Amino acid sequence: MSTSGQPQFRYTQTPSKVLHLRNLPWECTEEELVDFCRPFGKIVNTKCNVGANRNQAFVEYADLNQAIQMVTYFASSSDPAQVRGKTVYIQYSNRHEIVNNKGPGDVPGNVLLVTIEGVEAGDVSIDVIHLVFSAFGFVHKIATFEKAAGFQALIQYSDTTTAASAREALDARSIPRYLLPEHVNSSHLRISYSAHTDLNIKFQSHRSRDYTNPYLPVNPTAIEGFVQPMVGPDGKKVEAESNVLLASIENMQYAVTVDVLYTVFCAFGTIQKIAIFEKNGGTQALIQYPDVGTATVAKGALEGHCIYEGGYCIQ
Structure with missing residues (x-):
């Protein structure tokens, strides 16, 4: 183990003649990299200055045994692998060769096309995708969809x-x-570059997100827990308790914004989501709390009251 607590080698990966080196000095040259790796065999290809900090590299040996020899040597050595005094972390790459020629999908861009194999559209939420990919930097936007190739983002x-x-x-x-859900056995990621440079996200929803625009309207279907009204034996609607409130806004004298609704409803508890939309000629909003109890208190306190004097009412 290194002093940073990171394992210098990962043993769970399948051996490959391509090695992935991390934590290199950013000024490390290709010549230095080749000199560092050459004692273990013939180097046939390299890819330097990879990653956001340009401190990673890939090295391809002519033979698989040469790559194994390098990993085995440093794994058993009492001295860590070092370049310019920095400890270098070595692992087998999931690739078996370094391809430098760029075909369709290999021309670098800021938008990735991700195909998630082995899953259906409902198996992987957009929040999970965001969690996985935000580990490498700020994710601006995500759009998911289904194509012949499968579930993509x-x-x-x-x-x-x-x-x-x-x-x-x-x-x-x-x-x-x-x-992942229990029924999903595997979820391999196949990633290429997209020709897009700026995704056009019109709504925040369970299929698309724009993390740069907090004022973007929320598609009502993105609010979890919103239940269609139930009908009783007498044919009348029976209101089911829910952690999501449906607010109808009447007598509007001022523009309704997410910020205004947040200010009013957050007095009763944590607001998870707010969606504003037009329906049947009127303005409505969905406000999601973490639990039914908080929503019930807010409903009892606000129903029928005006937000502004002479302004609009929430029913």
């Missing part, structure tokens, strides 16, 4: 370097098992 970063770092680390890997 477009993930937009601020720049090509961050996108490349995420692709190098995650391509051909799997989403962690604990983030």
Whole structure:
């Protein structure tokens, strides 16, 4: 173990003649990298200055046994692998060769096209996708959809370097098992670059998110827990208790914004989500609390009251 607590080697990976080196000095040159690796065999290809901090590299040996020899040597050595005094972390790459020629989908860009194999659309939530990919940098936007290739997602970063770092680390890997439903056995990621540079997200929803625009309207279907009214034996609607309130806004004298509704409803508890939409010629909103009790208190206190004197009412 290193002083940082990170294992210098990962033993769970399948051996490959391509090695992935991390924590290199950012000024490390290709010549230095080759000199460091040459004692263990013939180097046939390299890829330097990879990752957001340009401190990672890939080295391809002519023979698998040469790569195994290097990993085995440093794994059993009392001295860590070092370049310019920095401890270098070595692992087998999930690739078996370094491909430098760029075909369709290999031209670097800031938007990744991710195909998630082995899952249906409802198996992987957009929040899970965001959690996995935000580990490599700020994710600006995500759009998910279904194509003949399967369940896919477009993930937009601020720049090509961050996108490349995420692709190098995650391509051909799997989403962690604990983030998936029990019935999903595997979820391999196949990642290429998209020709898009800026995704057009019109609504926040369970299929699309824009993390740069907090004022973007929320599609009502994105609010979990919203239940259609039940009908009783007498044919009248029976209101079921829910952690989501449906507010009808009448006598509008001022524009309704998410901020205004948040200010009013947050006095009674944590607000998880707010959606404003037009229905039957009127303005309505969905306000989601973490539990039914909080929603019930807010409903009892606010129903029928005005937000502003002479302004609009919430029923």
